[in-house]
Amino acid sequence: MNSKHSLALSLIVSTLAMGSITQIQAATNDVTVYSSRKEHLIQPLFQQFTKQTGIEVNYLTGSGGDLIERLKLEGENTPADMFMTVDAGDLWYAGTQGIFQPIVTETIKSNIPSYLRDPNGLWTGLSVRARTIVYSTDRVNESDLSTYGDLASNEWNKKLCLRTSKKIYTKSLVASIIHNRGVDDASEIIEGWVNNLAAVPNAKDSHVMDAILAGQCDVGLVNTYYFGRLIEKNPDAPLKLYWANQDTSGVHVNVSGAGITNNASNPSGAIQLLEWLSSAEAQAIYGSLNKEYPANQNIDSDDIVSSWGDFKQDRMNLSIAGELQADAVKLMQKLGYK
């Protein structure tokens, strides 16, 4: 074997070794997290936690469905102590798959209200994501707006922009409509939405707002933090949020949240992390990083966020959104909501 070959071989061997070393490191005192919340939104939180406690956090991001599969297959050998997602539906499903162990501690109970937690104590919400109406202040009177369902009326024909039905936030919203209004009403609403669309449903909430700004449509539905980011960058944009369903069920909220895995090798460290994430300090970071609402009701929102005013939240327990998600998708696929 000449030197070129041995160089290549040693490169390969050392890389493989590196791979297994990271595996081994994960098994010590550290807390290991699988997360479908994106890296740039969790890394600053973990950094702060490590600074305060000395406990290192290893994390691996991925899509929610992928990570649940990986957790199931890894079983008792999983390196993950905590699973974090951006949707109650994924949390609920992970719960049904036996991935979580109960985590109800007094701290979490007192920090997070019960409708944002799993009834069986398998997971807790950590930040609240409100999905509501956004409209063009140039072309729409606030007084013409009322509910999600009203956007299905003829008045909004060719004036509505929506995000794709493939996105989990849409699925959860429709699940909540099915829960609040029943399948028949929900069908009518979706049918009306589809008829009113001014464009093919958009891939992102940010595209929905771009379309309204460009005049392609007048109203849309978005998670408020996307609006927050846009307004932070462009304070004069002729766009405003409207709190939907204030006289009825309230604004649909979803959570990003987490649970402790059944096979956690460091459950006490993981619980410490989870409790810290529900604390006032961490909740404030959630708000400033991504303009989300705190799940901990004892603290104030970020400045921009609180400028949008208070609103009534839909208090439907979020595990219901999980249970009804498949029905919601079936309905949307049947009615041609792409």
Add this chain to the structure above:
Amino acid sequence: MKEAFFKSNFWIGLLAFSVAFPIFVVGSSWLLPGSELWLHFAQTLLPELITSTLILLLGVGAGVSILGTVLAYLVVMVEFPGRSWLEWALFLPFGIPAYVLAFVYLGVFDYSGYAQVWLREYLGIPGFDIRSGHWAIILTFILVFYPYVYMMARASFKRQKVQMIEAGKMLGAKPIRVFWQISVPLARPAIAAGLLVTLMETLADFGVVSLFNYSTFTTAIYSAWGDFRSIEVAAQLASLLVLVSFFLIYFERKARGKAKYYSSDVSHLKAYYAKGVVGWIIFFFVFGIFMLSFAMPLLQILIWSLEVFSTEWSKRYFNYFSSSGILTFLATVLTVTVATILALPSRRKSNSKTLQILIRFSTLGYALPGSVMAVGLLYGVQNISLISIYFGGSSINHILFGSVVLLLFAYVSRFLAIAYNSSSASSEQIKPVYEHSARLLGASRWRLIKEVYFPMMLPGILAGGLLVAVDVMKELPATYLLRPFGWDTLAIRVFELSSEGLYERAAIPALMMVIFGAIIMLLFNKLDNEKY
């Protein structure tokens, strides 16, 4: 040992089988009980998405064949202003991931993009939704994938230029007639090979179609899994994609027929000299394609990067870059090695139909969406563990899950087709007479490989390797699911930021990928020129 290894069909078959392993796992999903989900899909999604998938394949297929072939013909046969730098510049779009190109195009050309804003304000043209209908996504795919056909057709034209020029003289040298009657028929196998890769890529794509919210077969696959949590139905649907690819390959083989590439003298003469206005028209056409497919997106990415550089840049980018680099290097070396072993000429091998089919199978991973491939691999490992436990052994899940080994395995399975096509194209040029002579002279098979086959196949092997490298660098779904802790790549960073709508920030890792890809393509071009 070496001797036995390279001689035996069994070992080669085992190698091909291993690579095809995730595909077999995905296919085995049909053994599971049926699901009522099929009925729901049949009543809702399937009719529309079968039509739209077909329209997409036809549109993209026709588009890349025409564009790729015309561009290749122009740069090889015609001398026009700017020809020499455009010839290599047309390779560059390969380095841009399709989903990056898609979000740049949407940002520029959709209703709210500045191209349309400009049209509305200055020309009074009413705005339109480019995502409705088929043409915009078809054009996007054409601009992403034309380099495959361009590259193959160009190589073929270069090899056969002398024949084309001579035949052209006999016909009276009308360039358009030469193109249709001589060049295209001669290059047909090459065009078909490039087309095949394009169609498989289009079938497996998820990034571009989801940005356009266009329904293809992958929409149903992701719905089965993401919406209904049914991995079985997702795998069953995905295995239909594999089946379609199998037929596509069959037709490509047929189209190629007995045609073999034989090198002939290479001349640096041009057949035609386009002067004056015609020359400039050709220049603007080729330059326009280069602008649209590379320069314009690159400029947009650059502008975005500069806007957010101070907030987004951090030293973690060195990690993303080195993860991408190491994975790309290792995966490429492995894939190319496997492809070379499978493509080595051998009479015994070509006589075994089973082995031929098995090798074909091992290249089908290219048509599988990356995440289906990855989950197939996880379930495959799980099944091996279950068998091992049944016989009193232990589970291997924890050793393999989240290890570089499994990720590299996925890359090889997914991208073998690219390396194999390239190596086998060069091994097919090797005449069988070598094997006879070697036997007569008593030379071992190993010596034959080392001293005759390998040097002759080397250009094909290297070319395939560089293409694999670009593909691995761009790969997202399998990497996302299988990577070990701390191995975030540039592609993952682009995805995480762009999926939150943070395109400006995503532009920084995207820019690094484009540079990375451009370096690889320039290497490719250098190598390619040395062949002639």
